[in-house]
Each structure stands twice: as structure tokens, then as C-alpha cells.
Amino acid sequence: MSEKTGPHASTENIINANGSSDDLAVPVYVPTPKNAKPPSKYRKIINWTIASAVLAAIYAHFIWATWYFIEKTEGTLDSTTCTGYGFWMILFIFINFGVAYKFVLKKYCIPPIERYVWKPCAALFKKVPYATxxxxxxxxxxxxxxxxxxxxxxxxxxxxxxxxxxxxxxxxxxxxxxxxxxxxxxxxxxxxxxxxxxxxxxxxxxxxxxxxxxxxxxxxxxxxxxxxxxxxxxxxxxxxxxxxxxxxxxxxxxxxxxxxxxxxxxxxxxxxxxxxxxxxxxxxxxxxxxxxxxxxxxxxxxxxxxxxxxxxxxxxxxxxxxxxxxxxxxxxxxxxxxxxxxxxxxxxxxxxxxxxxxxxxxxxxxxxxxxxxxxxxxxxxxxxxxxxxxxxxxxxxxxxxxxxxxxxxxNLISFIATIYFINGVLSWLGTLVGYTEEGELWTLEIILGKVFIPLTYTMGVQWDECEKVGQLIGVKTIVNEFVAFQKMGEMDLSPKxxxxxxxxxxxxxxxxxxxxxxxxxxxxxxxxxxxxxxxxxxxxxxxxxxxxxxxxxxxxxxx
Incomplete structure (x- = not known):
């Protein structure tokens, strides 16, 4: 095995699935920064101290906010779900779930369930033909x-x-x-x-x-x-x-x-x-x-x-x-x-x-x-x-x-400029065969809108708006989604x-x-x-x- 398999990757960072050093193994790549210094023996203690302090501050503030919400306000959880105390409660629940998952569920709860419940049930299910x-x-x-x-x-x-x-x-x-x-x-x-x-x-x-x-x-x-x-x-x-x-x-x-x-x-x-x-x-x-x-x-x-x-x-x-x-x-x-x-x-x-x-x-x-x-x-x-x-x-x-x-x-400047150029050519070609009115000029959007009408119709768009949505899909597909979203903002479309x-x-x-x-x-x-x-x-x-x-x-x- 070569000494390096990627930028700043050392040999001790390259292992295969069973821990051997076989050259044919699929590598596990953990980049090591240049001039990396060995971690201080106090680094882990410092990190734990900071994390504990942050968690303690979160709990203290949540208790304080709960007391204030109950004693000093007349709001309800429903009315504050996305703006006030209700939203903070949801975030607090997620924070606690994350901590519980990292230190308890992932290590002690999920492995036994996977070993004694999920895997036996999955194996039993596979034995029955076409059960899945x-x-x-x-x-x-x-x-x-x-x-x-x-x-x-x-x-x-x-x-x-x-x-x-x-x-x-x-x-x-x-x-x-x-x-x-x-x-x-x-x-x-x-x-x-x-x-x-x-x-x-x-x-x-x-x-x-x-x-x-x-x-x-x-x-x-x-x-x-x-x-x-x-x-x-x-x-x-x-x-x-x-x-x-x-x-x-x-x-x-x-x-x-x-x-x-x-x-x-x-x-x-x-x-x-x-x-x-x-x-x-x-x-x-x-x-x-x-x-x-x-x-x-x-x-x-x-x-x-x-x-x-x-x-x-x-x-x-x-x-x-x-x-x-x-x-x-x-x-x-x-x-x-x-x-x-x-x-x-x-x-x-x-x-x-x-x-x-x-x-x-x-x-x-x-x-x-x-x-x-x-x-x-x-x-x-x-x-x-x-x-x-x-x-x-x-x-x-x-x-x-x-x-x-x-x-x-x-990309926006170049692609939008390209659209203007194509529309200019199409408009000129249209005038040569009689399309001279402002509303009848040939443009890329009009052509793509008509091509994609069947596509948008099968998505559930009402017939009178299929051409507009088809224009957006066409512009997105041949130009990019930025231009398509920009044009959508300029269109008068129904909510659906x-x-x-x-x-x-x-x-x-x-x-x-x-x-x-x-x-x-x-x-x-x-x-x-x-x-x-x-x-x-x-x-x-x-x-x-x-x-x-x-x-x-x-x-x-x-x-």
C-alpha cells in the first residue's frame, strides 16, 4: 500500500472493513490537516466542560421561560408554536432527543432492538416468497x-x-x-x-x-x-x-x-x-x-x-x-x-x-x-x-x-443573454412568414410551452395554464432553474x-x-x-x- 492515498492522509488512517491492510481493500479516508498537532490531553475535558455549560444554560433559560410563560403571559401553546414559547419548547424537545440519542439510544437501545427484533423479523419475512x-x-x-x-x-x-x-x-x-x-x-x-x-x-x-x-x-x-x-x-x-x-x-x-x-x-x-x-x-x-x-x-x-x-x-x-x-x-x-x-x-x-x-x-x-x-x-x-x-x-x-x-x-448573465439572442433570431424568422404582431412573435418560451403542454396536463395543471407551466419546465430544462424561478415570479398562476x-x-x-x-x-x-x-x-x-x-x-x- 502506498504511503498516501489522498491529500494529507496517513497510512494509519487507511483500513479496510475487517481492519487489515490488504491493498485491495476499500479505504476508509479520514483526512489529516497539514501540520496537525496531536490533541492536548486536556482538550476532551475542555470540550466536555463547554458542552455541559451550554446545556446547563439551555435548561436554565427553558425553566425561566416556562415560568414567565405560565405566570406572566396569557398566550397558549398553539398560538406560540411558530413564534414564541411553543417554538422554544419544540426546539428544547429536539435538543433533548439529540442528547438522548447520542448517549443512550444509539449505544444501549437501538443495537438490542436491531439484533433481537428487527433482524429476526426481517429474516422470517424473507423466507416467505414474495412477502415483501x-x-x-x-x-x-x-x-x-x-x-x-x-x-x-x-x-x-x-x-x-x-x-x-x-x-x-x-x-x-x-x-x-x-x-x-x-x-x-x-x-x-x-x-x-x-x-x-x-x-x-x-x-x-x-x-x-x-x-x-x-x-x-x-x-x-x-x-x-x-x-x-x-x-x-x-x-x-x-x-x-x-x-x-x-x-x-x-x-x-x-x-x-x-x-x-x-x-x-x-x-x-x-x-x-x-x-x-x-x-x-x-x-x-x-x-x-x-x-x-x-x-x-x-x-x-x-x-x-x-x-x-x-x-x-x-x-x-x-x-x-x-x-x-x-x-x-x-x-x-x-x-x-x-x-x-x-x-x-x-x-x-x-x-x-x-x-x-x-x-x-x-x-x-x-x-x-x-x-x-x-x-x-x-x-x-x-x-x-x-x-x-x-x-x-x-x-x-x-x-x-x-x-x-x-x-x-x-451563468445567469450568459444564459439569459443566450435566451435573448435565440428569441431575437426566432422573432426575425417569424416576421419573414408573417408573425409581426407583438403578441405573436416567436420566442423560445412560447415554443417550449406548447411542446410541454401534454407533460404539464398529466401533472394536474388546469388546461388554460398548461402552456405557462410548460414554459417554465422548458426554460429550466434547457437553461437553468434560476431563470425558470425568475419567470415564475413574473407569471400570474393559480395557487395550485x-x-x-x-x-x-x-x-x-x-x-x-x-x-x-x-x-x-x-x-x-x-x-x-x-x-x-x-x-x-x-x-x-x-x-x-x-x-x-x-x-x-x-x-x-x-x-
Whole structure:
């Protein structure tokens, strides 16, 4: 084995699943910063002291707030769920659950349940032929009965079922190994996507929770707008609302905060646990599951970094799944820009969450696994980020955000300019055959809107708005989602059509992203560049179809 397998990685950090040093083993990669100093023997004591002090302060404040709420105010928990004491109580419960999970549940409760309950039941279930498919089939029948009863007063709401059937059929027809399709994974993913939609879109409590979360994110991102006004002046930021100074300012704050969460290992824990849950739910390999969970928060170029040491050992099906997940979702750092165009924060978050299981199941439908998966759950360890300190992590986050903002500005200017150029050419060609009136000029939006009318109709959009939503999907697919969200903010759409449009364009599947995906993964796995170029277009289509399926479920569940 060579002395180094990655930047600043030492030999003692490279092990295989059984702890040996065999050269063929899949490496576990834990980067070591340059000039890293051995940890002080007092460091652990200091960290524990700080954590205990913070936890004690949280408990003291919660007790104080509880006393004040009961004795000095006349509010109720319902009225303060998203604004006052009720919201603080919810946060307090989550904090206690996190502490209990880390120190009690994870070590002492979950392993015995998994060993003595879950694994024996799973083994017994596998002995019965087609038991899993039968169980999933019953759930699908229950969902269908629910939809029939729920839409009894408006049968038009069942139209998106047609779209779901069409997109699944497309995935099946495009599959090169139809006999290897894991139908349990496909059905599990579809059921999980529907249940998430039911909880987050249709259920009043779930919808209110995510609406509250969306409002809090919006409030958090607005702090960046105030900071931007301090730097650039209130006239440019607050009064004129110039996009580069107003909307994009929030990206700095998001990247800044995410890097801090990475420094403390919080983000890695969240992503790894979500990935393990998706693996348990869908039966997909751990790397695909972790990547799909990461795509809820990160972009398609950031998520693979978590899997950097394992990428070169992945099968074609796993690579296809990683690319599909990247195309089917968006990065949390750019949600602020979409919100500034009028998109609902709650629906943007819901779309990212629903796309996680959908991308996994659809990628396995389009490109099933036929190779041996080398990277198992026991290989995966949390990766430590190369930050010297909290301040170093925060500063690097802000610096990375600057590159993201510059890239967004460059892409917007170039792509919008290209649209203007294409529209100019189309308008000129139209005038040569008699289309001279202002409302009849040929434009890219009008052509794409007409092409995608059947597509939007199967999602549940009313006929008179199908062309508008089709324009958004077309612009998102051939240009990018920024331009599509910008145009959506300028359109007069009904609330339901706007919701369906939001889900259908909330993804990175566009030509520019294809180049980003190939360059990012190509740098991580140079030995598999041919595999990447062979699979990327298929994954691009998969990402588009996942967004359309999510839009169909939103159409089914939105009255």
C-alpha cells in the first residue's frame, strides 16, 4: 500500500472493513490537516466542560421561560408554536432527543432492538416468497383507496396518477437490465415519496410545521440582506432590490453556517443517519443512500465530497444513482434566490426531502445493479473536514460562497443573454412568414410551452395554464432553474399551478449542470471518466423525471 492515498492522509488512517491492510481493500479516508498537532490531553475535558455549560444554560433559560410563560403571559401553546414559547419548547424537545440519542439510544437501545427484533423479523419475512412485494402491494392499494375517497368530489385531481404511470413506464423502457430491476426498492421509494407528501403537503400539522420551518429559514436568510445593506447601502439592497446584492447575499450566510456545522461534525452525523435510514427503508447501498440524504442540504458538486474515498470503488449503478440524485434536487445554499422570486420556502424544502427517496428508486428502475457492491455500511466513517478552527471553517465557508455567487452571476448573465439572442433570431424568422404582431412573435418560451403542454396536463395543471407551466419546465430544462424561478415570479398562476410548477422545476437538471457533474466526479474518479460520460445523459433524464413525479404527487395531494 502506498504511503498516501489522498491529500494529507496517513497510512494509519487507511483500513479496510475487517481492519487489515490488504491493498485491495476499500479505504476508509479520514483526512489529516497539514501540520496537525496531536490533541492536548486536556482538550476532551475542555470540550466536555463547554458542552455541559451550554446545556446547563439551555435548561436554565427553558425553566425561566416556562415560568414567565405560565405566570406572566396569557398566550397558549398553539398560538406560540411558530413564534414564541411553543417554538422554544419544540426546539428544547429536539435538543433533548439529540442528547438522548447520542448517549443512550444509539449505544444501549437501538443495537438490542436491531439484533433481537428487527433482524429476526426481517429474516422470517424473507423466507416467505414474495412477502415483501405483497406487503408493499397492500400499501399501494390502501393509498389508491385513500385517493379515490379523497377525490370523490373532484375526480380531476386523479389526473397526476396518469403522469406517475407514464414516468415509471419511461424508466422501465429505458432500463438496460429489466429483469434485474429491484421492484421492492422502486415500490418502497414511491410509497415513501407519497407518505412524505401526505405528511408535508396534505396533513395540516405537517404543513404548518414545514411552513414554520420555511418562515424561520426566510427570517434567517433576511439577516444576510440587512448585512448586505450595511455593505452596499440601503438604496441598492432594500429600496431597489438589486438581485446580486439582495437575493444572493443569503448564500454567504448559508455557506458560513453550513461550514460551522461541518466543523462540529453535526452535518456529517445528520447526513450519515439519514443515509442509514434510507438504506434501511429502500434497501439501497449505503453510499447512494448517504449521497441522496446529502442532496437535501448540499448541491451535486458538494455531496460527492462526503464519499470521496469510496467513489473510485463504486459500480456503474451507484454512479448513476449519485448523478440522478444530484440532478433531481437543489442545494440548500441557493434556496434564498428562489425564495426571492416568490417561491414558497416550505414547498422548496418539501421538494428536496421528497426527491431523496424518489431519486434512489427511480435510478434503480432506470439502471439496476448487476455488479458486486464493494462499499458496505461498515466501511463508511464520518469524514473530518480540514479546518484548523471554528474561525477557519467560517472564513472558508464565506470564501466558498463568493465563488458560488460569482458562478451564479456569470451563468445567469450568459444564459439569459443566450435566451435573448435565440428569441431575437426566432422573432426575425417569424416576421419573414408573417408573425409581426407583438403578441405573436416567436420566442423560445412560447415554443417550449406548447411542446410541454401534454407533460404539464398529466401533472394536474388546469388546461388554460398548461402552456405557462410548460414554459417554465422548458426554460429550466434547457437553461437553468434560476431563470425558470425568475419567470415564475413574473407569471400570474393559480395557487395550485404555482405549487406544481415549483416542484417540477426544483432540480439541477440542465445542460450547465451536466458539465459541472462530469468535471466534479471526473476529478474524484479519473479512472471512470468513460463510465461517467456514458451514464450522465441517462441520469439527466432520471433527474427530470424525479422532479416531474414529485410534482405529480403534489398535484394529487393539493386540493
Amino acid at each position: 412485494l405483497g406487503f408493499l402491494g397492500l400499501i399501494l392499494v390502501a393509498i389508491l383507496v385513500f385517493l379515490i375517497v379523497d377525490t370523490s368530489d373532484d375526480w380531476w385531481r386523479l389526473m397526476p396518477l396518469t403522469g406517475l404511470v407514464i414516468y415509471v413506464a419511461f424508466g422501465f423502457l429505458l432500463s438496460p437490465n429489466k429483469r434485474q430491476i429491484p421492484w421492492t426498492t422502486v415500490l418502497s421509494g414511491l410509497i415513501a415519496q407519497f407518505i412524505l407528501g401526505l405528511l408535508m403537503i396534505r396533513w395540516d400539522v405537517g404543513r404548518n410545521i414545514f411552513s414554520c420551518v420555511g418562515d424561520k429559514i426566510d427570517t434567517f436568510l433576511n439577516y444576510a440582506v440587512n448585512a448586505s445593506a450595511f455593505v452596499y447601502g440601503e438604496n441598492l439592497v432594500l429600496e431597489q432590490g438589486i438581485f446580486a446584492f439582495n437575493s444572493l447575499a443569503a448564500i454567504y450566510l448559508m455557506s458560513f453556517a453550513i461550514n460551522i456545522l461541518y466543523y462540529y461534525g453535526i452535518m456529517q452525523s445528520i447526513i450519515l443517519n439519514l443515509g442509514i435510514f434510507l438504506q434501511w427503508l429502500l434497501g439501497t447501498p449505503i453510499c447512494e443512500s448517504v449521497n441522496s440524504a446529502a442532496n437535501i442540504f448540499l448541491g451535486m458538486s458538494e455531496s460527492p465530497f462526503l464519499l470521496k474515498p469510496y467513489l473510485d470503488h463504486m459500480t456503474d449503478s451507484e454512479i448513476h444513482s449519485i448523478m440522478t440524485s444530484g440532478f433531481a434536487s437543489v442545494s440548500g445554499t441557493v434556496l434564498a434566490a428562489y425564495i426571492s422570486f416568490g417561491a414558497s420556502p416550505a414547498h422548496l424544502i418539501t421538494s428536496c426531502v421528497m426527491s431523496a427517496p424518489a431519486a434512489l428508486c427511480y435510478s434503480k428502475l432506470m439502471y439496476p445493479e448487476v455488479e458486486e457492491v464493494l462499499v458496505k455500511r461498515e466501511n463508511v466513517k464520518k469524514i473530518k473536514m480540514e479546518y484548523e478552527s471554528l474561525l477557519d471553517a467560517a472564513v472558508k465557508g464565506a470564501g466558498e460562497a463568493a465563488m458560488i455567487v460569482l458562478g451564479i452571476i456569470a 399551478s404555482k405549487i406544481i410548477a415549483t416542484y417540477s422545476i426544483c432540480g439541477f437538471a440542465n445542460p450547465g449542470s451536466v458539465g459541472i457533474m462530469l468535471s466534479t466526479l471526473g476529478a474524484f474518479m479519473p479512472n471512470k471518466r468513460e463510465n461517467l460520460t456514458r451514464l450522465v445523459f441517462r441520469a439527466f433524464l432520471g433527474g427530470c423525471f424525479v422532479c416531474f413525479m414529485t410534482a405529480c404527487i403534489a398535484g394529487l395531494l393539493t386540493p
